[in-house]
Amino acid sequence: MKNKKANILHEQIIFIILNVVFFSVMIVFIYLQSSSTSLIEEGTAKQIALLIDSSKPGTEIQINLQDFFKKAGENEVAKEKSIEIDNEKNLVVAKAGADSFYDYGYFNDVNVEYKFEEDYLVLVVK
Amino acid sequence: MIKNKKAGERVLSIYLFIIYIIVAIGIVSGVLLVYGSGLDVREAEAGILSDRVIDCLTEQGVLNESVFDKNFNLLEFCNFDFSEEEYGVGIELSDFNSGEKLKENMDFGRNDFLEFCGLKGDKIPKCSEKEVYVLREEELSKEQDFSEGLFVTDPDSVSTEQNSEDSLKQEKIILKVIGAVGKVKKNV
Numbered sequence: 001m002k003n004k005k006a007n008i009l010h011e012q013i014i015f016i017i018l019n020v021v022f023f024s025v026m027i028v029f030i031y032l033q034s035s036s037t038s039l040i041e042e043g044t045a046k047q048i049a050l051l052i053d054s055s056k057p058g059t060e061i062q063i064n065l066q067d068f069f070k071k072a073g074e075n076e077v078a079k080e081k082s083i084e085i086d087n088e089k090n091l092v093v094a095k096a097g098a099d100s101f102y103d104y105g106y107f108n109d110v111n112v113e114y115k116f117e118e119d120y121l122v123l124v125v126k
Numbered sequence: 127m128i129k130n131k132k133a134g135e136r137v138l139s140i141y142l143f144i145i146y147i148i149v150a151i152g153i154v155s156g157v158l159l160v161y162g163s164g165l166d167v168r169e170a171e172a173g174i175l176s177d178r179v180i181d182c183l184t185e186q187g188v189l190n191e192s193v194f195d196k197n198f199n200l201l202e203f204c205n206f207d208f209s210e211e212e213y214g215v216g217i218e219l220s221d222f223n224s225g226e227k228l229k230e231n232m233d234f235g236r237n238d239f240l241e242f243c244g245l246k247g248d249k250i251p252k253c254s255e256k257e258v259y260v261l262r263e264e265e266l267s268k269e270q271d272f273s274e275g276l277f278v279t280d281p282d283s284v285s286t287e288q289n290s291e292d293s294l295k296q297e298k299i300i301l302k303v304i305g306a307v308g309k310v311k312k313n314v
Contacts, residue, residue, distance in 0.1 A: 022146055026153050033161045046167045054174045090207050104312060107175065109207035 037071060041102035044068045045094035048083070048121070049106040052092070055125040057110055066119040072096040083121055085112045166313040172254035175305030179204060179215055180258055189260045189299055193219070193229075200234045214239035214251070214306040222259060222298035239306035251308045262297040 033039075044065060051061055065083070072082040075097045084093040090109065095101035111126045182204035183190050192198055200215060201208055214236040219228040233240065236251075243253035 018146075022150070026150065029154065030157050033157050036161070039161060039165075042165055046165060050167060050171060050174060053171065054178070090210070105210045105212070105309075107206050107208060107210075107213050108178070109205045 035071075037075065037097040037100055038102065040068055040071050041094045041096045041100060042104075044083070044096075045092045045102045045104040048085070048094070048123070049092045049104040052085075052106045052110070052112055052123065052125065053108045055108065055110070055123075057126055059123075059125045061123040061125070062117075063121045063123070064119055065121050068094070068096060069119060079116050083114065083116075085114050085123075087111050166248070166252075168252035168307040168309060168313050169254065171309075172252050172305040172307045173256075175213060175215065175307065176254045176256040176303045178206075179217070179303045179305065180256060180301065183217075183301065183303075184258070184260050187261055189219075189262045189301060191262075193217070198232065200232070208235040211236055212308040214304075214308075216240045216302075216304035216306075218300075218302040218304075220300045220302070222300055225300075228299060236306070236308060239308055240304055243304060243306065248314045249310050251306045251310070253304055253306045255302065255304045257300060257302045260299050260301050262299050264295045264297070 048063065051063065055061065069079050069082060072079065072095070077095055077098060082095050084095070085091070086093065087110075090106050091103045092106065093101055093103045108125075113124045113126065115122050179200065182200075183193055192203060200206065200217070206213075215234045216237065217232040217234075220226060221228060239251040240253070242250045243255060
């Protein structure tokens with residue numbers, strides 16, 4: 001009788017542990033997918049490109065890119081090299097990984113100057 | 127009996143693992159569908175394009191006369207760069223009351239994108255159509271005096287401001303702008 005109860009207890013414990021492990025793996029997978037480098041690069045590049053498109057000359061924009069800079073820092077990408085705006089080709093390039101980057105074009109043919117101030121990217125549209 | 131019971135439990139545990147695998151496949155597929163599909167911002171971009179065109183062509187509700195020039199070039203006038211060949215703009219001007227076209231429709235950039243407007247699908251260009259009511263002001267020279275009754279042909283469509291220095295005739299116009307953005311590879 002005691003052995004039977006002990007067996008049942010062991011089975012239940014193993015069952016619970018397996019469930020916890022399974023759902024932990026699922027949660028970690030979902031978290032990694034949602035915070036993946038490529039996704040944050042794409043989101044940042046498109047965000048900046050759309051802001052430039054909707055701006056007129058003389059506009060100054062400050063964008064909080066704390067999460068992006070943090071991700072870039074984790075991948076040993078310097079903040080100053082994480083964002084590049086190419087005025088010749090009208091491209092925004094976002095780089096948060098050592099071996100990855102994402103570029104997105106904009107149609108507004110303006111000259112954009114940019115600088116980094118702590119967690120902010122400051123754009124001056126001329 | 128005990129053997130059958132143990133065998134029964136082993137069979138049940140196999141089903142349990144199968145269920146785990148099915149659930150795992152479902153969660154992984156769902157996550158990959160959501161996060162793997164990319165961020166499609168083309169509709170917003172097309173909306174911004176249309177807004178910028180309207181903003182460029184009008185000032186305080188008055189249409190810029192340059193748009194009626196024969197060689198009007200939107201890209202130069204509004205300082206746009208469509209060299210990426212992923213943008214298209216269509217402009218239509220018509221009279222507010224009669225609906226009569228005031229100028230032949232103008233297309234700039236990839237006018238083939240404009241054919242996809244109204245269609246549904248992910249791998250086709252996205253459009254934004256915007257229609258606004260604007261005024262067109264025309265200066266009347268001093269020879270065209272109010273005494274000739276010029277200003278009262280249709281009280282609803284034309285109004286004038288009497289001013290001895292300069293006289294303006296205002297026409298109501300419908301300005302329709304269609305902005306289209308391709309960039310399928312970057313968004314889908």
